[in-house]
Structures are given as C-alpha cells and as structure tokens.
Amino acid sequence: MSARPLLVARGLEKRFALPRAPFAPRRVAHALRGVDLELVEGECVALVGESGSGKTTLARTLARLHRPEAGTLAWSARDGRELDLVRAKERELAPMRRELGVVFQDPFASLDPRQTVRAIVGEALHVHGLARGAELERRVARMVERVGLPHAALDRRPHAFSGGERQRIALARALCTEPRLVLLDEAFSALDAVRALELVQLLEELRREQGFALLVVVHDLALARRLAERVLVLYAGRVVEEGPAVAVLAAPRHPYTQALVAAATAWSAPERERAPLGGDPPSAASLPAGCAFHPRCPRVVDSCRVRLPALVPVPHSDGAVRVACPVVAEGGRGLASER
Amino acid sequence: MGAFLLRRLLWMIPTLVGITLLTFLAVHAAPGDLAARVGDAESVASAAGSSGDDRELFRAEHLLDAPLWKQYLHFVGPFDLSPQGASAFGGSGAHPWHGVLALDFGTEFQRPGVPVLPEIGARLAVTGPLALLATLLLFLVGVPLGVASALSTGGLVDRAARGLLLALHSVPGYALGLALILLFGATGWGLLPVLGAHAPDAEELSFGARLLDRAAHAVLPLATLCLPGLAYVARQTRAAVLEVLDADFVRAARARGLAEKDVLVRHVLRNALLPIVTLLASILPALLGGSVIVETLYGLPGLGSYAYEGLLARDLNVILGVTTTTAVATLAAILAADVASAWLDPRVRTEVRGG
Numbered sequence: 001m002s003a004r005p006l007l008v009a010r011g012l013e014k015r016f017a018l019p020r021a022p023f024a025p026r027r028v029a030h031a032l033r034g035v036d037l038e039l040v041e042g043e044c045v046a047l048v049g050e051s052g053s054g055k056t057t058l059a060r061t062l063a064r065l066h067r068p069e070a071g072t073l074a075w076s077a078r079d080g081r082e083l084d085l086v087r088a089k090e091r092e093l094a095p096m097r098r099e100l101g102v103v104f105q106d107p108f109a110s111l112d113p114r115q116t117v118r119a120i121v122g123e124a125l126h127v128h129g130l131a132r133g134a135e136l137e138r139r140v141a142r143m144v145e146r147v148g149l150p151h152a153a154l155d156r157r158p159h160a161f162s163g164g165e166r167q168r169i170a171l172a173r174a175l176c177t178e179p180r181l182v183l184l185d186e187a188f189s190a191l192d193a194v195r196a197l198e199l200v201q202l203l204e205e206l207r208r209e210q211g212f213a214l215l216v217v218v219h220d221l222a223l224a225r226r227l228a229e230r231v232l233v234l235y236a237g238r239v240v241e242e243g244p245a246v247a248v249l250a251a252p253r254h255p256y257t258q259a260l261v262a263a264a265t266a267w268s269a270p271e272r273e274r275a276p277l278g279g280d281p282p283s284a285a286s287l288p289a290g291c292a293f294h295p296r297c298p299r300v301v302d303s304c305r306v307r308l309p310a311l312v313p314v315p316h317s318d319g320a321v322r323v324a325c326p327v328v329a330e331g332g333r334g335l336a337s338e339r
Numbered sequence: 340m341g342a343f344l345l346r347r348l349l350w351m352i353p354t355l356v357g358i359t360l361l362t363f364l365a366v367h368a369a370p371g372d373l374a375a376r377v378g379d380a381e382s383v384a385s386a387a388g389s390s391g392d393d394r395e396l397f398r399a400e401h402l403l404d405a406p407l408w409k410q411y412l413h414f415v416g417p418f419d420l421s422p423q424g425a426s427a428f429g430g431s432g433a434h435p436w437h438g439v440l441a442l443d444f445g446t447e448f449q450r451p452g453v454p455v456l457p458e459i460g461a462r463l464a465v466t467g468p469l470a471l472l473a474t475l476l477l478f479l480v481g482v483p484l485g486v487a488s489a490l491s492t493g494g495l496v497d498r499a500a501r502g503l504l505l506a507l508h509s510v511p512g513y514a515l516g517l518a519l520i521l522l523f524g525a526t527g528w529g530l531l532p533v534l535g536a537h538a539p540d541a542e543e544l545s546f547g548a549r550l551l552d553r554a555a556h557a558v559l560p561l562a563t564l565c566l567p568g569l570a571y572v573a574r575q576t577r578a579a580v581l582e583v584l585d586a587d588f589v590r591a592a593r594a595r596g597l598a599e600k601d602v603l604v605r606h607v608l609r610n611a612l613l614p615i616v617t618l619l620a621s622i623l624p625a626l627l628g629g630s631v632i633v634e635t636l637y638g639l640p641g642l643g644s645y646a647y648e649g650l651l652a653r654d655l656n657v658i659l660g661v662t663t664t665t666a667v668a669t670l671a672a673i674l675a676a677d678v679a680s681a682w683l684d685p686r687v688r689t690e691v692r693g694g
Contacts (some may be wrong), residue, residue: 098596
C-alpha cells in the first residue's frame with residue numbers, strides 16, 4: 001500500500017450564518033475551527049464525537065458539499081495532479097467527484113424515490129461517461145449482485161426495500177465507479193445490530209477487493225475500532241485527539257475522549273470510578289473562550305479558560321498520538337497511569 | 340386502479356347526499372316564508388293583484404307544504420312528487436320525472452317557469468373558462484415563482500417574491516377587486532373594461548375583435564381570482580422544493596458530480612412537484628367560491644353571481660342546483676387530483692402496473 005496522501009486538509013474553517021430576526025445582529029455558527037486531516041490512499045479513518053461536534057460538517061466539507069471559509073483542501077487525482085478543492089469551480093471538481101463515493105445515514109432519505117435501482121446505481125457512471133450501453137448495464141448488474149441483492153432488484157424502486165437493503169443500494173451506488181475514497185456518514189446507525197454487522201462485513205470485503213480509502217463518521221466507538229486504523233476525536237469543531245484507533249480508543253488521553261470512551265462502555269462496566277460527562281456540548285454559535293471543553297472538563301486549570309490548546313504529540317506506547325490539552329501534554333501521566 | 344376508481348366514485352354518493360341535505364335544511368331552517376316574495380314578483384309581472392291564490396299555487400307546485408323528507412325526495416328524484424307529477428305517487432302524470440337523478444333541478448322561484456338546469460349550463464359557460472384559465476395561470480406563474488424563491492432562499496429574489504406574495508395573500512379578494520376596478524377602470528387610468536363579460540355591442544363585432552373584447556373583459560376578473568391564490572401556490576411550491584433540496588439523495592447526487600441543472604431537474608423538481616398536483620383539489624373549490632365575489636364585482640353572469648342572486652331571493656331551487664353542481668365539480672377535481680398523484684407516485688405506480 002503506497003503512503004501517498006489522497007486528501008490533505010489544513011486549517012479547515014466552516015461557518016454557517018444562522019437565521020435571524022429582522023434587524024437582529026448577524027449570528028454565526030462555527031462548525032469547523034481549523035481542522036487538519038491527512039488521508040492516505042487505502043486507509044480508514046474514523047471521526048468520532050458527540051452530536052454537534054462537527055463530524056458531519058467535516059465529512060461534507062471534505063466531500064466539498066460545503067465550501068470551507070478558510071484553510072486548504074487538496075485532492076491528488078489518479079494522474080498525480082493536485083486539485084485545489086477550495087478554489088475549484090464545481091465542474092472542475094469532476095476528477096474528484098468521479099473517485100468519491102458517499103453513503104448517508106438515513107436509508108429512507110438518501111435514495112431518490114422516483115428512480116429505479118438501475119438508475120440510482122448507474123447514474124454516476126453515466127454522468128462521468130465511465131461506461132455506457134451494455135457495459136454500463138453489466139457493471140450496474142454486477143455491483144448490485146455484489147452487495148447481495150437479487151438481479152430482480154434492478155427494476156424496483158427504493159420503497160420496495162428494507163432499511164438494510166436500501167443501505168446496500170446506497171453502497172452499490174457509492175462503489176459503482178470504483179472510487180478511491182468512500183465516505184460513510186453514520187451509515188450504520190439506522191440499522192439494527194444484525195443488519196449493521198452484515199453491512200460492515202460487506203464493506204470490509206469490498207474494501208479488500210477495491211482498496212479504497214474510507215472515512216467513517218460513527219457514534220459507535222467499538223465499530224470505529226474495528227473498521228478504522230486511525231481515529232480523530234472532534235469537539236466543538238476542533239480535533240482534540242488523534243492517533244491510531246487502538247491507542248486512542250483503548251487508552252484515551254484527552255479528558256473528553258476518556259469521557260466518551262467511559263460513556264460507551266458504561267453499560268458493561270456499571271461500577272465506574274469517574275462520573276459520567278455532565279452538561280451538553282456548547283452551541284456552535286456561542287463557544288466558550290479558550291478550550292471549548294473547559295466548562296465540562298474534570299481537569300480544568302486556569303489557562304484552559306483563556307488559551308486555545310494546540311494539537312501536540314504526546315508519548316504513547318501504541319504510536320503517534322496527538323492531543324489538544326496542555327494538562328495532558330505537560331504533566332500528562334496522572335490519568336494515563338490510572339488505567 | 341379500476342377498483343380504486345369505483346370505490347372513490349361510490350364514496351361520492353354519500354358525500355353529495357350530505358352536502359345537499361345540509362344545504363336543503365339550512366335554507367329551510369332560516370326564518371321566513373320561502374314563498375313570501377312570490378306575490379311581489381307576480382304583481383309586477385301580471386299586475387293581477389291576486390297574490391294570495393298565486394302563492395297557494397306556487398306552494399303546491401314546489402311542495403312547500405309537504406313534509407321535509409318528501410320535499411327532499413322530490414329534489415333528489417327521479418320521480419316528480421308534486422300534484423302534476425308521477426301518477427304512482429298521486430300526481431296527474433303530466434311531469435313524471437323530476438330531481439337530480441332525472442337531471443332536472445325544477446324551475447326558479449324568482450322567475451316562474453324558468454328551468455334551473457339550462458340556466459346553470461349558461462352560467463357555467465362563463466364561470467368554467469374563467470376558473471380553468473385561473474387554475475392554469477396559478478400553476479404557470481405560481482410554480483416557477485415558488486421554485487425560483489426556493490432556489491434563492493434568503494436571497495433577493497426570494498425576499499422580494501415572499502414579500503409581494505405575503506402582501507397579496509393578506510388582501511381580501513373583494514378589496515383587491517375594488518382596488519383593481521378603481522385603478523384600471525374609467526375612474527382610474529381607464530385601461531380596461533370593468534363590467535360584464537363582453538361589450539354591449541359585441542354581437543356586431545368581427546370575430547377577432549370579439550375575441551379581443553372578451554379577453555379584455557376577462558383580465559381584471561382573472562387577476563382578482565388569481566392573485567390571492569398565487570401566494571398560496573407559490574408558498575406551497577417553495578416549501579416542497581426546499582424540503583427536497585435538503586434531502587440526502589440530493590446531497591448524494593451533488594457528491595456524485597451531477598451538474599446542478601441535472602440535480603434540479605432530475606431529482607429535485609420531479610420529487611417536489613408531486614405534492615403540488617394535489618393542490619389542484621383545493622384550488623378549484625376556492626376558485627368557485629371566489630367566483631361569487633368576482634362575478635358580483637364585475638357583473639359577470641356566471642355561476643357565482645347566480646348563487647348570489649338565488650341566496651338573496653331565497654330561491655331554494657337555484658341554491659340547491661348551484662350547490663349540487665359546485666359539489667360535483669369539486670368532488671371531480673379532488674378525484675382527478677387523487678388519480679393524478681396516485682399515477683405519479685412511484686410507490687402506487689408499481690402496484691398499479693404490477694411491476
């Protein structure tokens with residue numbers, strides 16, 4: 001596997017204007033606040049964090065469904081050329097669009113109810129002129145069968161399928177063009193455990209066959225650990241911890257990641273030492289000064305309320321972990337040694 | 340589809356019975372004598388002065404002294420239950436058939452001897468084209484306006500369109516009609532005729548000039564009929580388009596690299612316009628109701644002004660005739676909209692075609 005970066009993001013910022021009453025001051029939600037991300041060909045990266053932490057916005061911005069206000073976003077096309085995704089006009093994005101597949105969370109909203117499965121899966125091939133006529137037909141049929149649907153499914157419309165089957169259709173649609181990057185935004189969370197597991201297994205098989213890179217937005221940390229080689233933990237539009245999935249999820253360093261992991265295992269470990277993470281994530285429209293996590297942080301110190309912490313490497317036995325917390329970075333043995 | 344249609348058609352029967360029965364009872368429940376004005380009309384017409392006898396005759400002819408159930412059955416038909424009616428029901432046998440089922444709404448109260456049904460036909464020839472043209476205009480203008488508004492959400496087009504439509508929506512139809520008359524009629528710029536369906540000397544004009552004359556007379560009534568509804572259609576369209584624009588399948592289409600034009604045509608509009616078709620069902624009755632105001636304002640001899648005249652004269656046969664006609668037209672519009680949306684809905688369509 002070559003370690004060539006496929007997608008490189010530096011200092012991504014995304015703001016949304018909020019609706020306001022007439023004559024009221026403009027209000028802005030800071031959804032992404034300087035996110036760096038490097039995605040290497042063939043690797044799988046998971047984005048985790050609470051709802052509202054900016055995971056979905058980041059995924060959509062990387063897919064250039066949003067245009068970032070600041071930062072750079074570069075895609076290296078198959079022919080080796082760099083594509084500046086921030087400045088490129090929509091039609092100049094075609095080399096990236098052709099090699100990008102997306103699967104969304106809600107299988108009932110992500111398929112056009114008026115299209116047949118054949119049209120849904122084949123549309124991208126047609127749009128990018130990758131195949132036509134009998135060849136297109138053959139590739140669509142093969143893809144639909146590959147995701148485990150009968151040949152007869154081709155002429156049906158989405159309403160004829162269950163949630164799990166629809167998600168397979170969405171996966172077939174994403175993979176039909178043999179993309180180099182596939183983006184899954186909570187693609188499993190609308191499914192029951194059995195369907196979700198089936199889909200994960202199918203995804204892993206297809207990934208072995210096609211070798212695409214994968215960016216998954218997940219709530220389920222166990223799933224992130226199974227699928228991903230690397231994990232990014234987001235809080236209030238910033239990466240607070242980043243590193244190999246094994247390291248970050250087994251021995252989290254940032255207080256937020258620790259709380260997230262503790263919450264995820266709370267059912268199986270009823271006698272936890274630490275109290276659950278109190279409070280709510282801050283509103284992206286009015287973020288606290290300094291580290292956005294400080295009002296909820298059990299290890300808060302004075303400087304947290306003023307200074308925005310940078311992502312810095314911290315020593316970790318399982319690889320290169322970076323954490324945005326001065327307390328962890330400087331004195332950081334306290335919590336880690338408890339485990 | 341056949342069974343669906345049949346079931347819907349059968350359901351129209353109790354609906355129609357309900358509507359006519361309610362109207363019938365409402366007119367009877369209002370205080371006063373339905374025959375009270377017969378004497379006046381008669382005395383003007385014949386100057387005979389024997390109003391008492393006439394009134395008795397009138398009451399007998401229209402069964403006004405009979406029990407209500409008998410009067411209603413007389414209205415429904417198909418047998419004439421009056422003294423001149425079917426012999427099987429004790430009549431003389433002169434007019435055996437009567438009522439809705441015999442396609443006979445009886446004669447007017449206000450103008451004795453004038454049958455209601457042909458009059459309704461003549462009035463529909465004025466109101467029908469007006470309502471159809473108004474519907475067409477509503478969709479041809481309202482839908483593109485709503486789409487444009489949705490596509491520029493928060494932008495200049497959107498804000499301008501929404502402001503204008505809100506203003507139009509807030510003005511009652513009669514006030515708008517009066518304003519238009521004052522502005523465009525002889526009292527204002529004198530641009531357009533404001534009275535009647537055509538010029539008094541229309542018969543003498545050439546075919547082309549007559550067409551132009553009819554069109555000029557239709558402009559203001561159409562505007563009065565359409566403008567308030569335009570806001571409704573445009574807002575519904577805007578909401579429908581906005582909803583689809585935010586759907587994940589649209590996002591997925593963009594992520595796949597479809598050109599924005601294709602995203603709009605193939606995915607957004609095809610899905611958003613489906614609910615708009617069903618609007619048809621609620622627009623036609625509104626237009627027929629609106630025609631009462633419009634036709635009264637502009638002096639058009641249509642169905643709306645006929646209903647208005649009938650109500651003023653407490654002319655039971657006219658009221659019932661117009662109500663029944665309007666109800667049938669409304670139910671037909673609802674049925675047509677249901678069939679259309681069922682046909683356009685991919686879920687139903689697969690079922691119907693068995694594919």
